[in-house]
Amino acid sequence: MKIAITGIGVVSAIGRNCAETLDSLLAERSGIGMMRYLGSAHTDIPVGEVPYPNTELRRMAGVGDEPLPRTSLLGIIAATEALEMAGADCDAFISGTTVGGMDLTEQHYNDYAEGKATEHIRLHEAGESTMAIAKHLPALASCHSSFIATPSTACSSALNAIMLGADMLRTGQAKRVLVGGAESLSKFHMNGFNTLMILDRRPCRPFDAERNGLNLGEGAGYLVIEREEEARTRGAKILGYIGGYANTCDAYHQTASSENGEGAYLAMQAALRMAGLQPADIDYVNAHGTATPNNDLSESAALIRLFGGRQPAISSTKAFTGHTTSASGGLETAICVLAMQHGLVPANLNWSHSADGLIRPVVHTERRPLKYVLCNAFGFGGNESSLIISAEGRELTEQPTLGNLTPLCSVEQVDDTDISAYVSSAEGRRMTPQMRRMVAAARRVLWQSGIERPDAIVCATQWGCMLQSMRFLQDMIDSDEQELKPTPFIQSTHNTIASLIAILTGNHGYNSTYSQSNRSLDCALMDVRCQMALGRIRSALVLEFDEQVDAWDAVLSRIGDRTHNIAKAYMYKL
Amino acid sequence: MEQLIEQLKNQIIEALNFEDMTPADIDTDAPLFGEGLGLDSIDALELIMLMDREYGIKLADPKIGKTIFRSVRTMAEYIQTNRTK
Numbered sequence: 001m002k003i004a005i006t007g008i009g010v011v012s013a014i015g016r017n018c019a020e021t022l023d024s025l026l027a028e029r030s031g032i033g034m035m036r037y038l039g040s041a042h043t044d045i046p047v048g049e050v051p052y053p054n055t056e057l058r059r060m061a062g063v064g065d066e067p068l069p070r071t072s073l074l075g076i077i078a079a080t081e082a083l084e085m086a087g088a089d090c091d092a093f094i095s096g097t098t099v100g101g102m103d104l105t106e107q108h109y110n111d112y113a114e115g116k117a118t119e120h121i122r123l124h125e126a127g128e129s130t131m132a133i134a135k136h137l138p139a140l141a142s143c144h145s146s147f148i149a150t151p152s153t154a155c156s157s158a159l160n161a162i163m164l165g166a167d168m169l170r171t172g173q174a175k176r177v178l179v180g181g182a183e184s185l186s187k188f189h190m191n192g193f194n195t196l197m198i199l200d201r202r203p204c205r206p207f208d209a210e211r212n213g214l215n216l217g218e219g220a221g222y223l224v225i226e227r228e229e230e231a232r233t234r235g236a237k238i239l240g241y242i243g244g245y246a247n248t249c250d251a252y253h254q255t256a257s258s259e260n261g262e263g264a265y266l267a268m269q270a271a272l273r274m275a276g277l278q279p280a281d282i283d284y285v286n287a288h289g290t291a292t293p294n295n296d297l298s299e300s301a302a303l304i305r306l307f308g309g310r311q312p313a314i315s316s317t318k319a320f321t322g323h324t325t326s327a328s329g330g331l332e333t334a335i336c337v338l339a340m341q342h343g344l345v346p347a348n349l350n351w352s353h354s355a356d357g358l359i360r361p362v363v364h365t366e367r368r369p370l371k372y373v374l375c376n377a378f379g380f381g382g383n384e385s386s387l388i389i390s391a392e393g394r395e396l397t398e399q400p401t402l403g404n405l406t407p408l409c410s411v412e413q414v415d416d417t418d419i420s421a422y423v424s425s426a427e428g429r430r431m432t433p434q435m436r437r438m439v440a441a442a443r444r445v446l447w448q449s450g451i452e453r454p455d456a457i458v459c460a461t462q463w464g465c466m467l468q469s470m471r472f473l474q475d476m477i478d479s480d481e482q483e484l485k486p487t488p489f490i491q492s493t494h495n496t497i498a499s500l501i502a503i504l505t506g507n508h509g510y511n512s513t514y515s516q517s518n519r520s521l522d523c524a525l526m527d528v529r530c531q532m533a534l535g536r537i538r539s540a541l542v543l544e545f546d547e548q549v550d551a552w553d554a555v556l557s558r559i560g561d562r563t564h565n566i567a568k569a570y571m572y573k574l
Numbered sequence: 575m576e577q578l579i580e581q582l583k584n585q586i587i588e589a590l591n592f593e594d595m596t597p598a599d600i601d602t603d604a605p606l607f608g609e610g611l612g613l614d615s616i617d618a619l620e621l622i623m624l625m626d627r628e629y630g631i632k633l634a635d636p637k638i639g640k641t642i643f644r645s646v647r648t649m650a651e652y653i654q655t656n657r658t659k
Binding site: 195196256425429485486 | 590591592593594612614615616619620622623627636
């Protein structure tokens with residue numbers, strides 16, 4: 001079968017739709033500038049803001065004054081464009097995010113203590129911000145009873161959403177899927193990246209020898225994907241095809257990428273293999289290219305390993321949009337489709353100094369026909385994903401039925417004494433007690449099953465790593481964004497658990513995380529079942545994680561809810 | 575100086591969550607990164623925050639930490655010369 005792309009939709013600092021985005025790419029007009037709407041105390045940090053206040057975004061999205069995070073507003077705008085272009089309803093919706101409704105939480109946190117503004121609380125959850133997008137789009141009406149999922153693997157979230165959507169088409173689990181991601185700026189992650197000392201005070205310069213960090217951006221990007229026959233039958237215009245894709249784990253460090261770019265290299269190589277292509281076939285690479293010293297050197301190492309002396313056109317579009325974090329894989333894939341449709345390679349703005357070990361990007365937007373395009377998105381914890389878009393359809397294997405899945409073994413209870421047996425105090429020093437419990441459960445199930453390195457590690461979590469998130473949030477509010485520590489931020493992302501276990505066990509295999517309320521585990525298992533049916537994986541470690549947090553319970557008590565300690569590990573095997 | 579070294583060791587243990595360690599477990603002249611305590615880039619950032627919080631020393635470039643954080647002694651010497659509180 002072939003997977004056709006029949007709609008794309010985007011919103012970012014360089015445009016509120018495809019036409020404006022294309023115009024900015026051609027004019028080499030960056031959207032990075034001084035902050036206007038975020039309201040952070042760090043006014044010296046440039047950002048790629050979508051240049052409209054929420055009131056204006058609401059008007060564009062066609063919604064009233066009901067509670068909605070900015071992430072959802074951006075999502076509705078881009079999703080509407082993609083769905084209208086495709087001209088048909090979808091029966092599954094997969095949208096990556098990490099920030100979710102954090103903007104509402106940081107804005108209303110003190111109100112919650114007084115019992116005010118409680119209608120916003122539920123929207124903190126990544127999965128709820130996705131549900132809020134679906135609720136406002138009639139073309140997604142049937143998704144509520146079929147399938148909605150929120151992959152949350154930090155900056156590779158949206159690319160992982162596209163992969164699951166493609167897998168669901170190949171296994172007959174959906175007929176037409178809206179895939180991508182949305183993410184707004186928040187004070188939380190702006191301050192978080194600031195503690196990592198990787199925010200450039202000037203416009204970012206990806207792959208430049210003198211680059212000095214990234215600029216954060218925000219936005220959303222979606223694709224409508226469906227079987228080629230389906231698209232042809234209904235007379236839809238085909239914009240391009242999904243050629244191949246892969247997700248790996250660098251399994252190196254919580255924030256740093258490995259020197260030789262191992263995870264990135266493996267992801268690009270596997271995507272090429274799936275597409276049946278050679279490196280020389282690739283015409284353009286939309287690199288992750290954040291402009292941090294570490295990412296660009298590591299990604300360059302991987303690109304040089306893969307392409308050798310025959311480097312294709314490469315650019316990072318983050319100097320246009322800023323790093324739109326969880327949305328980047330969706331936004332940049334949509335930019336790749338636009339580039340292919342209009343025969344152009346977008347510029348890597350602000351580049352002027354070359355250095356050994358760094359790839360040499362395309363510095364001006366060039367007109368040239370593109371047949372195969374590769375898009376990279378990498379996240380914290382080494383969650384690396386690569387996707388190939390092709391102008392002509394690539395035949396992908398299919399398996400129209402999913403097998404049943406029963407765990408080979410499971411660990412649902414870990415005693416305190418077991419924790420010290422499975423997690424040394426040195427390796428556990430940064431982890432919260434519940435994170436240590438989770439690592440112990442995972443290690444025990446690996447030992448019990450005799451499978452040291454399963455082909456996949458997939459985590460399901462409702463609230464994510466909430467204790468570290470709340471520590472960071474409270475410090476941020478109490479100190480007016482002045483006295484913050486990096487460790488709670490690094491460990492606040494939902495994918496902390498799955499990537500940590502990959503790092504501790506040296507596992508470069510598939511690695512993902514889902515956050516979808518009480519259906520998070522269903523989403524994780526859908527992913528595992530699709531991949532097993534397609535023969536991509538034969539074993540999977542599935543984790544269920546949540547932590548009880550007093551500070552968040554005090555908020556949740558206002559809506560009659562609370563958090564729970566959950567640390568369960570299951571091994572599935574074909 | 576010895577008093578500063580002792581105080582600094584306690585602050586490092588707390589900031590980097592070395593729960594089971596005491597100041598006596600940290601060799602004043604041993605490397606902090608790589609071998610010795612085996613610290614990494616996240617710890618380097620935590621130490622930069624510590625320098626600001628406790629001694630009013632602002633290090634704008636994370637790379638500069640490499641020389642200052644060679645050992646507890648090099649850190650203490652830098653603090654003694656540059657502290658603003």
